Amino acid sequence: AQKITQTQPGMFVQEKEAVTLDCTYDTSDQSYGLFWYKQPSSGEMIFLIYQGSYDEQNATEGRYSLNFQKARKSANLVISASQLGDSAMYFCAIYSDNNNDMRFGAGTRLTVKP
Amino acid sequence: GAVVSQHPSWVICKSGTSVKIECRSLDFQATTMFWYRQFPKQSLMLMATSNEGSKATYEQGVEKDKFLINHASLTLSTLTVTSAHPEDSSFYICIARKDNEQFFGPGTRLTVL
Numbered sequence: 327a328q329k330i331t332q333t334q335p336g337m338f339v340q341e342k343e344a345v346t347l348d349c350t351y352d353t354s355d356q357s358y359g360l361f362w363y364k365q366p367s368s369g370e371m372i373f374l375i376y377q378g379s380y381d382e383q384n385a386t387e388g389r390y391s392l393n394f395q396k397a398r399k400s401a402n403l404v405i406s407a408s409q410l411g412d413s414a415m416y417f418c419a420i421y422s423d424n425n426n427d428m429r430f431g432a433g434t435r436l437t438v439k440p
Numbered sequence: 441g442a443v444v445s446q447h448p449s450w451v452i453c454k455s456g457t458s459v460k461i462e463c464r465s466l467d468f469q470a471t472t473m474f475w476y477r478q479f480p481k482q483s484l485m486l487m488a489t490s491n492e493g494s495k496a497t498y499e500q501g502v503e504k505d506k507f508l509i510n511h512a513s514l515t516l517s518t519l520t521v522t523s524a525h526p527e528d529s530s531f532y533i534c535i536a537r538k539d540n541e542q543f544f545g546p547g548t549r550l551t552v553l
Binding site: 359361363369370371373417421426427428429430431432433 | 472474476482483484485486489491531533535537540542544546547549
């Protein structure tokens with residue numbers, strides 16, 4: 327089964343600065359998708375960004391970009407120009423086409439300081 | 441479009457009772473629905489994968505007889521926590537999959553007294 331690892335339980339960043347949240351994965355599948363979600367204290371999961379395993383270019387969505395390094399099996403999330411509202415839990419997830427399942431990392435709690 | 445609802449959004453029950461949680465895709469047909477459990481300050485743990493008309497595939501360590509999953513149609517999957525105990529108190533989230541996208545339900549907070 328595939329596995330997702332987020333090694334940073336907590337991160338702090340100054341408002342308006344950029345921050346990178348780490349994510350590595352382990353899968354034997356050739357076809358998979360990588361996702362990042364934000365979970366504020368209210369509990370709902372908010373989709374941020376997606377990277378397909380066959381996508382050659384790094385995904386970008388507004389202030390979010392995904393640094394996809396396939397050979398290293400990493401999919402780090404970069405948030406530029408941090409805002410106070412970015413404070414939340416962030417989860418990396420992998421979907422396997424072969425297994426038809428989706429697994430999440432342990433999460434990183436991001437705190438943006440004013 | 442692509443809205444997923446869960447009902448109830450929260451429930452409090454006595455130990456030993458059964459609780460049914462519904463997950464509905466409101467405006468699309470979901471080929472697959474996933475059920476997750478999230479304990480406070482922890483990640484989402486996959487419990488089972490459910491395809492319409494077939495038996496759910498449970499993760500290792502998840503008791504099939506305790507967490508009954510029924511996926512009767514392409515728009516509805518239900519999770520029944522049978523004989524609930526305080527340790528079953530958690531946030532239960534469903535994800536409905538359509539094509540290559542995943543859509544989250546808002547979650548159900550279960551508290552067992």
